[in-house]
């Protein structure tokens with residue numbers, strides 16, 4: 533018996549060194565779903581995660597990645613994780629607000645001024661406490677990745693001032709903060725799942741939408757939207773989630789290996805997201821998009837209009853978490 537165990541340990545160690553050549557007979561096959569195209573940094577990082585999990589678990593867990601919403605929208609994947617029919621996903625935190633309403637704090641307009649502030653909050657106590665709130669809902673939060681600062685595109689006209697939103701049929705994520713924000717700007721805001729967005733723009737069911745540059749590029753929204761207005765009205769995080777049913781069945785060392793893999797892949801993903809942002813504007817212009825910045829006075833008017841939304845949802849969300857968010861943000865700003 534003793535020698536059998538040590539032989540098995542030896543096999544696990546050897547496999548950990550040579551994971552791809554030596555997947556053990558007891559490897560568990562698991563699914564990791566995501567919504568973007570495979571060439572988006574979300575896809576690159578998902579594949580990196582799969583590779584790291586194989587390495588770090590000595591081949592005991594074999595992750596297969598599914599991009600382009602092949603496993604469904606973010607909300608559908610969250611249900612599959614809760615039911616235990618899918619093990620992992622990465623998606624926008626905004627699509628979690630129906631499960632844990634406090635994730636809406638990341639939807640607050642103009643919350644972060646730069647990625648340094650976003651990283652400090654997401655990787656600090658506020659980000660961790662939000663992840664803990666997922667556990668009673670059958671989900672485990674592993675790491676925050678980056679979607680990015682969101683900008684506006686339309687097929688009708690450039691957004692240069694608040695009045696330009698008036699009457700636009702405007703797709704928003706399934707989050708009340710976004711719905712109220714763009715309704716408050718004067719648009720007819722329509723919540724729609726991400727996988728339906730391209731078709732809705734192409735068929736002119738909606739005139740406008742907002743997303744980070746990397747998604748406007750990788751989803752080919754430039755084919756169906758003419759104007760890109762750099763509103764940078766919010767910062768959108770991604771979150772990597774595991775099914776709690778799956779998670780609870782794993783030994784501690786496997787849980788630790790998977791968490792480390794999600795974080796390490798996240799470091800790569802944030803780096804790629806930030807590097808590509810710099811070249812994307814030029815490429816979107818070359819593809820025919822007409823790009824404009826927003827004059828500071830007009831941006832100030834948008835910020836001012838958006839304050840009602842922040843005030844409304846601040847009353848509805850976890851007060852101690854909001855206070856901690858403010859104090860952590862102050863710290864991050866002071867550390868500049």
Ligand code: KDG
Nearest residue numbers: 566567568606623624705726
């Ligand atoms: O994986 C992409 C989705 O998470 C998607 O929800 C991202 O920003 C997004 C949107 O607009 O829906």
